[in-house]
Structures are given as C-alpha cells and as structure tokens.
Amino acid sequence: MIIENPIPPYLEWIGMAALNWLISVGALAALFSLIALVFLTIRKGPKQAVPAFVGGVRGALEDLFKFSWRRAFAIASLAIRESIRKKVVVVCVVFLALLMFAGWFLDPSGKDPARLCASFVYQSTTYLVLLLAIFLSALSLPADFKTKTIYTIVTKPVRSSEIVLGRIIGLATVGTAILALMAVCSYFFVSNTLNHKHVLVDGEDVKAVEGVAEDWSTLAPETVVASGETRLANGHKHKVEVFADGTARVVEENKHAHTIERIVEDDKTLYKVGSAVGALQAKTPVYGKIKFRGENGFEKERGINVGEEWEYRSYVAGSTEEAVIWTFDNITPERFPEGLPVEMTISAFRTHMGNIEKTVMGALYVRNPKTGLTAETNVFNSEKYATKALFVEREIDQEKNKVRVRTLKKTGDESTFDPVLTTADLKQTGEKYDLFEDFVVDGKLEIWLQCLDSQQYFGAAEPDLYLRAQDANVFANFFKGYLGLWQQMVILISFGVLFSAFLSGPVAMAATFGILIAGFSKNFFVEIARLEALGGGPIESFNRLVTHENMMSDLSNTFATQLIKAFDAVSGVFLSVIGLALPSFSDYNFYADCVANGYDVPWNAVAVHMTTTASFAIPLFVVGYAILRNREVAK
Amino acid sequence: MESVSDVVVETKNLTKTYRDFWGRQKVRALKALDLQVKRGEIFGLLGPNGSGKTTTIKLLLGLLFPTSGEVNILGRPASDVAKNERLGYLPEESYLYRFLNAEETLDFYGRLFNIPAAVRKQRVAQLIQMVGLESAKKRQLREYSKGMTRRIGLAQALINDPDLILLDEPTSGLDPIGTRNMKNLILQLKEQGKTVIMSSHLLGDVQDVCDRVGVLYQGELKELGRVEDLLKIVEQTEIRVDGLSDEAKRKIEKIVEEDKANLIFCGNPTTSLEDLFHDIIAESEAHPGKRVRGGEKA
Known part of the structure; x- marks a missing residue:
C-alpha cells in the first residue's frame, strides 16, 4: 500500500502537534478578540467596549464551568x-x-x-x-x-x-x-x-500426478500425488493439489483460496470445494525505518533518482554494493516464533530489456546492526508492483545463506559501512545460526534488499517492505x-x-x-x-x-x-x-x-x-x- | 415603603433600537422605559400593535439585548441565564416542537431544569391534568388545535413552578370557556403568591385579572397605575339610591340624610378599560411626546 505521508508514532507526534494547535488556537482567539473589540467600540463607544468585552469573556468562562x-x-x-x-x-x-x-x-x-x-x-x-x-x-x-x-x-x-x-x-x-x-x-x-463456490467433479478435474507410486503411504505426507483445476466460477479457476496424506488444498487465485473438504464414501475419497477464504484480509504490517547504501558503501537518506517525476520510491543499482536497508525494532521470538514473514512491493527499473521473459533478480539479507553479521536469506524474481511474500527462516546455515560480516567503520562522528568484508567472528563450518540469537540485537534487525542483475534497478519506499505479524480480525x-x-x-x-x-x-x-x-x-x-x-x-x-x-x-x-x-x-x-x-x-x-x-x-x-x-x-x-x-x- | 426584594422586575431607562445589517437605525421600539413590578401582583402590558409590548417582554427575557438602560429580573440582569430557574414564559404563539407529544414536551422542558426523573413524571402528569389534556397527551403537537397548543404552552411555562410568569397574549386563540379557565388560573397563580406579567389585546381580560397596567404607545409608557385608580372618573360623583321620593331629588344630599333613605353608593363612576385605552391613544396621537400620567409614577 502506498503511504506518502506516514503517520508518526502517537507519542512522538503529540508534543509538536499540541504546540502547533495551541499556537493556532491562540492566534485565532486573538484575531476573534480583536474583531469583537472593534465591533464593540463601534457599537458601544471606546469607553464601554473593554468592560463589555471583559464581561463577555468572564460570562463565557462562567458558563463553561456551570x-x-x-x-x-x-x-x-x-x-x-x-x-x-x-x-x-x-x-x-x-x-x-x-x-x-x-x-x-x-x-x-x-x-x-x-x-x-x-x-x-x-x-x-x-x-x-x-x-x-x-x-x-x-x-x-x-x-x-x-x-x-x-x-x-x-x-x-x-x-x-x-x-x-x-x-x-x-x-x-x-x-x-x-x-x-x-x-x-x-x-x-x-x-x-x-x-462463491467452485465445482470439482471427481475423477474428471483432479488426476493423479504421473510417476507417483500408487501406495501413497510410502511417500512423504507433503508430496503432491494428484492435481487439477476447479470449474470456472466468478471468472476464474483454482488449482487443486492432493497430498500423500490425503489432505488437499486449493491454490490462491484472485487473492483468495477456498476451503476443501475430504469425504470418504465406500472406500472412495471425494473432495468438495467450500467457501472462499482470505478474500478480505487484515494484515498487520510491522514497518521499519528506511535508509539507502550508496555505491561506495556510505549510508544515505535516498537512493538514485531514475528520472521518475513521482519521487515516492528511490532506487538502487543492481550488482553493486548498493542496498535498500530497513531497520526494524522490537523483533522478538515471541512475536515471530517461526521466523520472519516478509512482504514487499518493489519497483524494478530496467535500463535494458535483456531477456524479456526473465524478471529482475533480487536478494534479501538479514544483518545484525551491531556486529554486521549478514546472511542472504532469500533470492527472488521481482514482479513489478506485485506484493511478494517471502519467509526468512529462523535457522540460518553458514554455507547456504552465505553468512559473512559487514562491519561499520567509524570516521570521526560519522559511522559508515565498510565495504571490506571480514570473516573474523564467523562460526565453524556446519554450525547453524539462529535468527534471533545471532542477528537480532536489542530487538533491532536490519533487512537489506539488493538487486542482483547488472544495470537494472530496484526502487522502494519505506512502506514497501514490512514484516507481517499476526493478522487482525x-x-x-x-x-x-x-x-x-x-x-x-x-x-x-x-x-x-x-x-x-x-x-x-x-x-x-x-x-x-x-x-x-x-x-x-x-x-x-x-x-x-x-x-x-x-x-x-x-x-x-x-x-x-x-x-x-x-x-x-x-x-x-x-x-x-x-x-x-x-x-x-x-x-x-x-x-x-x-x-x-x-x-x-x-x-x-x-x-x-x-x-x-x-x-x-x-x-x-x-x-x-x-x-x-x-x-x-x-x-x-x-x-x-x-x-x-x-x-x-x-x- | 416596599423593600428591594419585593421588586421582581425593574427596568431603568430601558431603550431598544432596531438596526439593519449596516448598523443604521431602523426603528426605536422602546424609549426609556422605567418600570417596577412587585412580588405577587398581576401586571398587564397594554398597547396597540407595534407599541413595544413584545419588545419589552423579549428584553425582560434576554431574548433581545437593550440598546441602553438596565433590566433587573428576579434580582439578576436579563442576560444571566440563572434568572430562568424561577421564571416561566408563555410566548405569543406556542413555539413548541411539533414532533413531540404533550408528555414528551413537558418532560423535555423539565429536563432543561434538571428536575429529577421521578419529580418530573409527577409534575408532567399534574400539569397535563391541570390544562385538561389527558386524553391527548400521547398525540404529537402537530395534531393539536390552537387552543390545545396554548394549553400545553402554558403547562410548559409552569413546569418549574416559577415565581414569575410572563404571558404573552395568554387568552388569544382560546374559546370563552378556555379564556375563563385561563383567567381563573392566573388568579390562582396570584393566590399562590406568584407574580404575573401579561400582555394582551383583550382589554376585558386585562381588566378582569390585572392589579396594575401599563399602557405603551410607540415605544413610550403612556399610562401606569392600579386598574381601579385608572378607571375612576375623579371629577364626577355618582350616587345610586333606592326608593328615593321625587321631592328629595332636588336636595339630594339633604334629603338622603333627612329621608333616612338607603344610600347604596356614593363615589366616582368608572369608565371601562377599553374607553380609557382609546382615550390614551387618541390623546397621544393628538399630543405626541411625554404624557402626564393620571395614575402613578413608575
């Protein structure tokens, strides 16, 4: 969702807002008083104007108390x-x-x-x-x-x-x-x-996946053993997958899925598609603070302007050190016990079309803001302006996630990122990292977004990437x-x-x-x-x-x-x-x-x-x- | 000599000038009115249309602000809302919410006096009975006749059991029975020690109930005094005698005395209020300006 004017936290906002309000109300009160005085002077003469005004104000205040x-x-x-x-x-x-x-x-x-x-x-x-x-x-x-x-x-x-x-x-x-x-x-x-409901005709719409063993009990429960499509309703169809353990799911289409019921009758298993679920949602986004990392590794408030008149999003160049960085607060295992569900809506700007079939590649990293420990958690294909849901697992593997250290370099009062990588504090090969223990410090965590394709750009604004907490009612x-x-x-x-x-x-x-x-x-x-x-x-x-x-x-x-x-x-x-x-x-x-x-x-x-x-x-x-x-x- | 607390309403040099949007004077509706109304009396305001009666009542109520002069009502300035606690007002026409029924109307006005619910309920029932609207108490006021509207209007004026009641044309729109009831009610209020100020065009009604009257004409108070004093024809003597012989007629007083006749009345004859009113108006038109009053000074 585009939020051009983010609403600041209440306690940060209220002080300044109250002050502005008092000034405005005071100015208006002064203006009204002046008009009233001028009016009274014209009506009652200069001698009686002030007592009449004072009497009016006193009466008004008395009224408020009574x-x-x-x-x-x-x-x-x-x-x-x-x-x-x-x-x-x-x-x-x-x-x-x-x-x-x-x-x-x-x-x-x-x-x-x-x-x-x-x-x-x-x-x-x-x-x-x-x-x-x-x-x-x-x-x-x-x-x-x-x-x-x-x-x-x-x-x-x-x-x-x-x-x-x-x-x-x-x-x-x-x-x-x-x-x-x-x-x-x-x-x-x-x-x-x-x-709405979709019809699923047994034996016609869902067929066994080729090459799957007939005895499903020998397979892993999450193996897809049969698949197909529902009949058309409301202008769309859904993919249906049946798993080895007999359960089934309806794949999301047009931003909703459906319940699916399994009915066993005389040794025959039937599936019935139920009502739509997830059509209306109440996602609870947890937003971070955005900053950008420039080509030379220095932090900056905004990225590159690719020439768009609307300056809502700011861009980083692909295959460089540039990154969009979101810093999140209050990240605890209690809030996100399994890991971090990340959702993002980013813009990709291509300077050349390249392979038109291929979308621009990107990667997400988590980084400990204190030690600089960084892991590549997700590599993805961007879809322009489509909301992409990714999941950052809690367990992080040194090899798979390319764990490395990106440290801060202090220069005088300024702290900048040092583009030189060190591996001094890394764990032994094969040891696992825990997202909360190793990457989160005092509830703070950085998530970096980088574009992997050369001469292509990713653009983002602060609300474009968020962690999805427990949905609201x-x-x-x-x-x-x-x-x-x-x-x-x-x-x-x-x-x-x-x-x-x-x-x-x-x-x-x-x-x-x-x-x-x-x-x-x-x-x-x-x-x-x-x-x-x-x-x-x-x-x-x-x-x-x-x-x-x-x-x-x-x-x-x-x-x-x-x-x-x-x-x-x-x-x-x-x-x-x-x-x-x-x-x-x-x-x-x-x-x-x-x-x-x-x-x-x-x-x-x-x-x-x-x-x-x-x-x-x-x-x-x-x-x-x-x-x-x-x-x-x-x- | 009356104590200050006996004076319920007092105006000093009360003047009201209506102005247009640009502040230009349109009309002087009331000119330097000095008036005192004492506790327990029924005071009548008389005057032809446009004489300043309603303006005076509106100034007393604080509905209008005086151009100059002062109003003291129940010991407070007219602009003080607290004066309304002990005041009842029946407007010229009953300006009530037509979508409410009689009970709801009285309950609403009772709530404005912060009367507790139980007392309010009792008082509403009592007033509805008093004005004879029991059979119509659940009907919306839009369905009421003019007489019924007057009666519910009066009931709302009395919801707070006021000490001072201002009645603007209280008998207008009422049938003879309704008029009689209204007059009786005003006299009852006097018996209860309440002060009533009323304005009316129906001079007979004023003559029947008022202790004192003030006659306004073109914004000026032309006459003020006790009704019986005003109606007395001072320069004439009227003797009403029963069974007097023809001889005795020549030397009336002597014969009355000598003949041992039954003297029924000997005093000044009175005129009707209507005649007095027309005389004052005619005189004021002939001699504009301040009139020498025959009654009392304000």
Missing part, C-alpha cells in the same frame, strides 16, 4: 428524536437500493474483487453520510430560529454551550447509528459478493475502516452547527458544503494560496483561464499583471491561514484504503486522527457557543 451534561443530553436526545421523527432513516433505504444496483454492476471476476467491493461500499457510504451530516447540522438550529422554538429553550436555564454541544452530540449520535446500520449492510454485501477491521468516515462526519457536524449558530439554513448548508470541498482539496488550496501551484494564485489562474493562456508561460509584464500578482500575494497570506485551519478530509481515506487493500487499520493512526478530530471539534464548539451566546435570539 455546564450541565444532563441539559446537554436533553438537547441531544431532542435532536435524535427530531431526526427519527423526520424520517432520516430514509437515507439507509437509499443506501440499500444503491447496494442492490451495485450487485448488478460490480464485477467480482476481477483480479482483486475485495478491493473493488470494499472501495465501492466505503465511497458510497462516505457520500451519503457526509451529505446527511451537512443537512442535519446546518438546518437544525436555523429551524429552531425560524419556528421560534428557540425562545422556549433559551428562556429555560440552558446555556448556549449546552445547546451547541447538545446539538453536536445528538446529531453525531444519529449519524453514528446510520453509519453503523450502513456498515452492517455493507459487510453482508461485501461478504456475499465475494463468496477481518470483521472488526471492516468496521474500523468506518472510523475515518465517522471522524469526517463529526468534524463536518461541528462545522455545520457552528455555521447554523449565526447563518440561515441554506447559507449554513452552503458554507458547510464549502468546507467539505475545501477540506478534500486542502493541499491544493494551500498550494494555490502559497502561489506554488502551476498557473499562479487565484486571480492569475482566473486570468489565464479567460485569456486562454497556458499554465507554464510567463505573463507579459504589464501593469495589470503586476496588479494581479500583487493582489494574489496579499490574498495568499489570508488564504494560507484559512487553508491551514481547514481539516484535511482526504487524510481520512487512509482507513478505507487500509481495508480495501487488506491491511489492519493501525491503532496508532486511529489515536492520531481521533486527536486531530477532537482538535477541530473542540474549538468549533467553543466558537459556535461564543457566537450563539452573543447573538440576539429574537428579532
């Missing part, structure tokens, strides 16, 4: 009841109808049907739930103002903070219930679409995938309630929708604001658009263009501030991507994103509450 959860929950339950009585559940009916149509059009015979189905259900729920969040949140408070029911609320001992938070909680609860309902429907839809992970959408919904509801505290329903809805669009394209928004995007700032781009000017060429140096550029530069500062304060909704696609690609959603990401969500929801609640508190409820 906040009553019981009243907030009363407001929340009202919002829930309102949504139910206004038949919000209709959205679920729309979703079910959508799933029925999807059943006709989604083709489960593709190479990766799980990804197709999961992506579809996540995207459709995203659109429906976010639109619902906008409607519910932007219209609820304005409806109270329009029907004047708010008069009967604010003349009770209810604080504005309780009204705003009550609304957010109530609407988020409605959204959560609908999301949960959609998630359950989606799960059944996906598992139902992926599940697929069912639970499917629902975890909805956490991203849930968080987007909560942020959007908070924005909606904020806008509805001072805007009319349709305007609040448009503003919330604007936040959604801007949040999904936050990076582009910031690029435009910082004048980093092609075509210049907003006015310049518009000018290019109407004058049919391309994005690359310089504009003629006239007064008008100077003016446009100056305006863009000034407005860019304001736009950057707005852009940085926007939530990045596209970050939350990570959850659906994880599930669709068969990965467990890491709890670290959940913790980081949940904190980010709270960091938006809390200030939005405070601003919404401050606005509602200081506005006249009646007209």
